[in-house]
Amino acid sequence: MHLVSIVLSGGAGTRLWPVSRQALPKPFMHLGGSSLLQQAIERGQACGAGATTIVTNQDYLFLTRGVLGGLSDPPQVRYLLEPKGRNTAPAIALAALACAQQYGTDAVMLVLPADHLIPDTESFVACALEAARHAQQGQLVVFGVPPTTPETGFGYIEVEKASRNSQKALRFVEKPDLSTAQQYLATGRFYWNSGMFCFSAGTLLQAMKDHAPQVLAAAEHAFGDSTSQDGVTRFDAHAFGLQPDISIDYAVMERATNVTLVPAKFGWSDVGSWPAVAQAHPADTSGNTFVDADGTEFAAVETTGTHVQVESHTPKVVATIGVQDLVIVDTPDALLVAHKNSAQKVKTVVDLLKERKHESTQLPAAVHRPWGTYATLKEESGYKVKRITVKPGQSLSLQYHHQRAEHWVVVQGMAIVQIGEEEHETMPGQYRYIPLKEKHRLTNIGKDELVLIEVQCGAYLGEDDIVRLADVYGRA
Amino acid sequence: MHLVSIVLSGGAGTRLWPVSRQALPKPFMHLGGSSLLQQAIERGQACGAGATTIVTNQDYLFLTRGVLGGLSDPPQVRYLLEPKGRNTAPAIALAALACAQQYGTDAVMLVLPADHLIPDTESFVACALEAARHAQQGQLVVFGVPPTTPETGFGYIEVEKASRNSQKALRFVEKPDLSTAQQYLATGRFYWNSGMFCFSAGTLLQAMKDHAPQVLAAAEHAFGDSTSQDGVTRFDAHAFGLQPDISIDYAVMERATNVTLVPAKFGWSDVGSWPAVAQAHPADTSGNTFVDADGTEFAAVETTGTHVQVESHTPKVVATIGVQDLVIVDTPDALLVAHKNSAQKVKTVVDLLKERKHESTQLPAAVHRPWGTYATLKEESGYKVKRITVKPGQSLSLQYHHQRAEHWVVVQGMAIVQIGEEEHETMPGQYRYIPLKEKHRLTNIGKDELVLIEVQCGAYLGEDDIVRLADVYGRA
Numbered sequence: 001m002h003l004v005s006i007v008l009s010g011g012a013g014t015r016l017w018p019v020s021r022q023a024l025p026k027p028f029m030h031l032g033g034s035s036l037l038q039q040a041i042e043r044g045q046a047c048g049a050g051a052t053t054i055v056t057n058q059d060y061l062f063l064t065r066g067v068l069g070g071l072s073d074p075p076q077v078r079y080l081l082e083p084k085g086r087n088t089a090p091a092i093a094l095a096a097l098a099c100a101q102q103y104g105t106d107a108v109m110l111v112l113p114a115d116h117l118i119p120d121t122e123s124f125v126a127c128a129l130e131a132a133r134h135a136q137q138g139q140l141v142v143f144g145v146p147p148t149t150p151e152t153g154f155g156y157i158e159v160e161k162a163s164r165n166s167q168k169a170l171r172f173v174e175k176p177d178l179s180t181a182q183q184y185l186a187t188g189r190f191y192w193n194s195g196m197f198c199f200s201a202g203t204l205l206q207a208m209k210d211h212a213p214q215v216l217a218a219a220e221h222a223f224g225d226s227t228s229q230d231g232v233t234r235f236d237a238h239a240f241g242l243q244p245d246i247s248i249d250y251a252v253m254e255r256a257t258n259v260t261l262v263p264a265k266f267g268w269s270d271v272g273s274w275p276a277v278a279q280a281h282p283a284d285t286s287g288n289t290f291v292d293a294d295g296t297e298f299a300a301v302e303t304t305g306t307h308v309q310v311e312s313h314t315p316k317v318v319a320t321i322g323v324q325d326l327v328i329v330d331t332p333d334a335l336l337v338a339h340k341n342s343a344q345k346v347k348t349v350v351d352l353l354k355e356r357k358h359e360s361t362q363l364p365a366a367v368h369r370p371w372g373t374y375a376t377l378k379e380e381s382g383y384k385v386k387r388i389t390v391k392p393g394q395s396l397s398l399q400y401h402h403q404r405a406e407h408w409v410v411v412q413g414m415a416i417v418q419i420g421e422e423e424h425e426t427m428p429g430q431y432r433y434i435p436l437k438e439k440h441r442l443t444n445i446g447k448d449e450l451v452l453i454e455v456q457c458g459a460y461l462g463e464d465d466i467v468r469l470a471d472v473y474g475r476a
Numbered sequence: 477m478h479l480v481s482i483v484l485s486g487g488a489g490t491r492l493w494p495v496s497r498q499a500l501p502k503p504f505m506h507l508g509g510s511s512l513l514q515q516a517i518e519r520g521q522a523c524g525a526g527a528t529t530i531v532t533n534q535d536y537l538f539l540t541r542g543v544l545g546g547l548s549d550p551p552q553v554r555y556l557l558e559p560k561g562r563n564t565a566p567a568i569a570l571a572a573l574a575c576a577q578q579y580g581t582d583a584v585m586l587v588l589p590a591d592h593l594i595p596d597t598e599s600f601v602a603c604a605l606e607a608a609r610h611a612q613q614g615q616l617v618v619f620g621v622p623p624t625t626p627e628t629g630f631g632y633i634e635v636e637k638a639s640r641n642s643q644k645a646l647r648f649v650e651k652p653d654l655s656t657a658q659q660y661l662a663t664g665r666f667y668w669n670s671g672m673f674c675f676s677a678g679t680l681l682q683a684m685k686d687h688a689p690q691v692l693a694a695a696e697h698a699f700g701d702s703t704s705q706d707g708v709t710r711f712d713a714h715a716f717g718l719q720p721d722i723s724i725d726y727a728v729m730e731r732a733t734n735v736t737l738v739p740a741k742f743g744w745s746d747v748g749s750w751p752a753v754a755q756a757h758p759a760d761t762s763g764n765t766f767v768d769a770d771g772t773e774f775a776a777v778e779t780t781g782t783h784v785q786v787e788s789h790t791p792k793v794v795a796t797i798g799v800q801d802l803v804i805v806d807t808p809d810a811l812l813v814a815h816k817n818s819a820q821k822v823k824t825v826v827d828l829l830k831e832r833k834h835e836s837t838q839l840p841a842a843v844h845r846p847w848g849t850y851a852t853l854k855e856e857s858g859y860k861v862k863r864i865t866v867k868p869g870q871s872l873s874l875q876y877h878h879q880r881a882e883h884w885v886v887v888q889g890m891a892i893v894q895i896g897e898e899e900h901e902t903m904p905g906q907y908r909y910i911p912l913k914e915k916h917r918l919t920n921i922g923k924d925e926l927v928l929i930e931v932q933c934g935a936y937l938g939e940d941d942i943v944r945l946a947d948v949y950g951r952a
Contacts, residue, residue: 018795297834299825302818310811313789313854317836318811319494319825322818323802328811335786335794335806337813342778342798349775349795358773360793377853378789378863378929382904383887385861385929387854407907409883409931411859428858429933431883433907453854453861453931455885457905 002107003132005044005075006095008088009037009056009064009114015273015346017361018334019309024364027056027114028063031271031280038067040114045075046121047110047128053098055080055091056114058234062370062473066391076231078102083237088195089251090243093208093219096201098233105202108135113195116270117280123266130166131198131262139260140207141198142169142253144191145268150181153272153344155193155249159261162188169259172249191261193249194268207258212251218243273343274327274336278307305340311365313377313387332365332375370473371396372449384461388442390415390450395443397471404458404465406434408442413450416443439469478583479608481520481551482571484564485513485532485540485590491749491822493837494810495785500840503532503590504539507747507756513590514543520588521551522597523604529574531556531567532590534710538846538949542867552707554578559713564671565727566719569684569695572677574709581678584611589671592746593756599742606642607674607738615736616683617674618645618729620667621744626657629748629820631669631725635737638664645735648725667737669725670744680728688727694719749819750803750812754783781816787841789853789863808841808851846949847872848925860937864918866891866926871919873947880934880941882910884918889926892919915945 013026020026027037034042044052056064058081068074080094092111099107110128118124131141144157146164158171172193176184184190199207208216225239244251253259269276281289287305290298295315298308305325308318313332320328327343329336338346353361366375371394378385390396390413398418408417408431415426418441419434425445426432434440436458444450458465468476489502496502503513510518520528532540534557544550556570568587575583586604594600607617620633622640634647648669652660660666675683684692698719701712720727729735745752757765763781766774771791774784781801784794789808796804801816814822829837842851847870854861866872866889874894884893884907891902894917895910901921902908910916912934920926934941944952 018793297829297832299828301821301824301828312808314809314852315855316809316811317494317829317834318813319822319829320813321821321825322815323813326799326813328813330806330811332788333790333792335792335804335811337794337796337799337802337804339798345777345797346795348777349797352775352777353773353793353795356773358793376790377861379791380927381888383885383927383929385853385863387861405905407883407885409859409933411931411933412857429881431907431909451856451859453859455887455929455931457885457887 001132001136002103003047003049004099004103004107004109005041005047005049005052006092006099006109006111007037007040007044007052007054007114008091008111009040009054009060010085010091011113011115013115014350015344016271016277017346017350018329018331018336019311021360021364022362024063024368025060026271028067031117031277032119035067036117036271037064037114038071039118040112040116041068041071041075043118043121043124044110044112045073047125047132049075049110051076051078051103053078053080053095055082055095057082057085061232063368066368079232081232081234083235083240086240086243087245088248089212089215089246090219090222092197092204092248093215094223096204096208097219097223100201100205103201105200105205107201108132109197109199109201109204111197113270116194116196116268118266118268120266127262127265128198134166134260134262135198135200135203138203139199139258140203140253140256141260141262143194143196143198143264144169144261145194145264147185147190147192150178150185151192152176152178152181156181156184156190157193157261159189159191164263164265166260166262169253169261172254191263194264195270197248203258204252207252207256211255215244215246215251273346274307274329274338275340275343277309278327278340281307307340313375334360334365370394379461382457382459384456386454386456388452388454390442390444390452392444392447392449395472396441397468397473397476398439398441399466399468400437400439401458401465402437402467403460404456405436407455407457408432408434409453411451411453413444413448414446415450415452416445417441418443477608477612478579479523479525480575480579480583480585481517481523481525481528482568482575482585482587483513483516483520483528483530483590484567484587485516485530485536486561486567487589487591489591490826491820492747492753493822493826494805494807494812495787497836497840498838500539500844501536502747504543507593507753508595511543512593512747513540514547515594516588516590516592517544517547517551519594519597519600520586521549523586523601523608525551525586527552527554527579529554529556529571531558531571533558533561537708539844542844555708557708557710559711559716562716562719563721564724565688565691565722566695566698568673568680568724569691570699572680572684573695573699576677576681579677581676581681583677584608585675585677585680587673589746592670592672592744594742594744596742603738603741604674610642610736610738611674611676611679614679615675615734616679616729616732617736617738619670619672619674619740620645620737621670621740623661623666623668626654626661627668628652628654628657632657632660632666633669633737634666636665640739640741642736642738645729645737648730667739670740671746673724679734683728683732683734687731691720691722691727749822750783750805750814751816751819753785754803754816757783783816789851810836810841846870855937858933858935860932862930862932864928864930866918866920866928868920868923868925871948872917873944873949873951874915874917875942875944876913876915877934877941878913878943879936880932881912883931883933884908884910885929887927887929889920889924890922891926891928892921893917894919
């Protein structure tokens with residue numbers, strides 16, 4: 001059997017603001033030591049998938065490559081880069097076409113959203129292998145999660161018997177209201193639709209042909225208009241955009257008759273909101289969960305059921321007194337204090353801030369670039385202080401600024417600083433000055449991350465005062 | 477009449493952590509545009525006090541002078557510097573001795589704690605002048621605040637008639653329990669003891685002689701052992717420490733028979749806790765209060781009765797969802813989230829953090845020094861980034877460090893940077909390098925504040941790696 005994991009790396013995770021942002025969405029959020037995306041990739045590898053296809057927005061290519069670069073044993077990866085967000089039906093159709101082309105229609109696709117949390121890999125692998133066996137027999141397999149609460153945020157799948165064995169899926173139903181969900185729960189015959197699937201490329205394509213021919217046709221058209229290089233497939237934006245914006249459930253699963261449900265025998269969370277994040281962490285005796293940043297200190301007095309999570313440039317103490325069931329998420333540029341019961345409304349805040357064009361919905365406090373990151377430590381009239389990191393072997397564009405001079409102090413790692421035509425090796429504790437209008441470039445020549453403190457001085461310090469003369473990322 | 481305002485600048489304001497800290501206590505907290513201490517000084521001036529005596533801990537001299545330096549029309553000030561905290565009886569006794577010596581026993585003392593909020597100066601002045609008239613007739617005057625709630629955190633004063641006119645104070649009572657406070661409130665004959673007083677120096681000294689001769693004797697002894705220079709009186713620590721730690725209420729007011737109560741006809745708050753701070757700010761239609769820092773943005777969804785206050789190195793957004801009656805105070809190194817009903821327990825957190833020796837109870841995020849301030853913007857292995865401010869005309873000590881080199885960029889103001897034997901005029905945008913073990917000194921030669929960004933590089937970056945060769949503040 002040729003098993004390919006298909007990682008759908010889409011979810012914006014708006015309800016996980018201020019950690020999840022447009023430029024650094026939920027798959028890149030760290031939970032339990034690594035990013036959710038990394039965990040999805042490794043989950044596929046654990047099942048024996050030698051190759052991974054990652055379907056993601058083109059804006060996230062370098063971030064995704066960063067995650068892959070951090071793996072000790074990275075899989076062979078093919079990227080399908082979406083020019084814009086589309087739903088799961090087009091994403092899976094394109095992945096199936098790519099998979100069939102590359103590995104044949106018998107190849108088995110294990111479809112894994114990149115923003116799920118499954119702590120027990122061993123149990124997951126057992127279920128996935130069972131799913132793969134059904135897939136080899138021409139079944140469309142969906143992983144159903146035995147519901148523990150009458151959740152109204154998930155779709156449900158009905159089966160015939162209240163049993164924990166794999167069986168035919170009778171019916172897919174949309175997110176129910178509470179009383180319907182309670183009825184579902186009582187019967188023992190309903191599962192949460194996890195959004196994880198398994199089928200052969202051939203079975204999926206045939207099912208699409210039968211039940212959603214227009215989706216398949218549009219995908220074939222987009223795939224025909226794509227270009228591939230070094231494992232990266234890019235689509236023509238227009239052809240891609242002609243694909244209908246519908247889910248695989250709606251397009252195929254609800255209509256097909258060869259659908260098998262494999263019950264999840266592992267803990268699962270789609271980490272849909274902050275209370276779900278809290279649940280993923282061990283609680284103290286009062287039900288409080290703390291996510292530690294270096295140097296963070298917590299002092300909780302008469303506090304119960306509260307989740308505290310901190311990212312800070314400098315060590316910070318968080319004290320809570322007389323509060324219950326709160327979510328407190330503190331980042332350098334945004335603080336959220338919400339009741340757990342209102343955690344779904346984080347989206348409302350994000351919408352509000354988007355209306356006000358507030359940067360905190362777009363950019364994280366540490367902005368990621370192909371070469372590394374930058375974060376503003378202080379900004380006042382006439383100057384700005386930034387912490388800049390550059391990945392090993394990476395380089396910023398050769399650039400100059402009309403309105404600012406820059407003072408650079410390398411504090412960690414090794415750099416080559418080009419100023420004008422000269423290149424200067426620069427070690428920790430060494431300083432370089434970039435005069436106004438002088439072309440310059442920063443390159444990490446070490447094996448470790450390069451960290452630089454930059455003090456910009458000038459009357460105007462906007463990010464748009466940059467003239468790029470040369471750029472290895474094609475931005476010049 | 478010679479009116480002298482006596483500003484008692486003591487209150488630690490532990491319950492106002494994390495804004496109030498040991499090194500920057502409550503009198504220095506800004507509320508309504510200026511510090512509470514400044515407001516107390518100006519309140520005295522508004523009553524016609526030409527001279528002000530400030531009784532404060534010797535550690536706060538430079539901070540207090542900083543407040544005075546910011547006044548457009550500073551009064552003539554005499555400082556009585558306490559080597560350690562004592563209660564109000566010794567403080568007022570010493571002030572009376574100083575006052576009698578300098579202006580004679582007929583001088584009228586208007587005693588004003590430095591941590592009260594009284595928005596309506598005009599009404600205050602009217603009451604104070606009435607108090608001063610009683611004082612001239614040999615009365616010990618106390619300002620009583622008509623109670624609006626059965627507050628258990630204040631002492632009460634009983635009068636004979638439920639009237640809003642000045643009358644004889646019959647009895648001082650300690651902080652009551654709730655039911656007693658409710659009874660007091662019902663009678664209309666009880667006032668909150670505001671801690672503000674008015675009497676002539678002679679009347680007070682006579683009352684002390686009659687009712688607390690040991691307090692007076694100890695104060696006379698301490699005053700005899702003091703030295704005065706340029707309006708600053710310093711006490712011998714031993715002699716000062718021999719004074720009993722008791723309040724003026726207990727030592728004198730409760731025992732004297734010539735006590736007049738002047739009812740406060742002005743809004744008054746002792747700003748004892750965060751809810752009191754909230755009350756001092758205008759609320760939105762949902763009862764929320766926001767204290768704005770530059771660039772701060774608030775997004776409140778389904779939030780009522782909540783106070784949000786932010787200090788941040790960079791612009792920050794604070795979002796609240798589904799919460800009621802919270803206090804949220806965010807500073808660069810400490811975040812407090814408390815229910816208003818638990819606001820008194822902030823002290824518990826401070827005690828807890830003190831036990832853990834957490835700096836956030838001692839030093840504010842921006843540490844004040846005689847010459848200015850410093851704040852850490854970022855600290856990681858091998859380096860630290862600081863923002864340093866120097867007041868006009870001020871100078872850091874001539875110093876060197878064993879284990880760190882420093883990169884300095886002046887970003888605002890004008891500096892002289894001494895490195896070795898050389899002095900360098902340094903303007904905004906200019907850089908200086910301080911090598912390891914090289915003596916150096918920073919001086920503000922401009923009329924405005926000097927702001928410097930410092931990048932320290934070295935294996936050890938503790939504040940104690942400093943060798944002071946010369947210091948205008950006597951710290952060498």
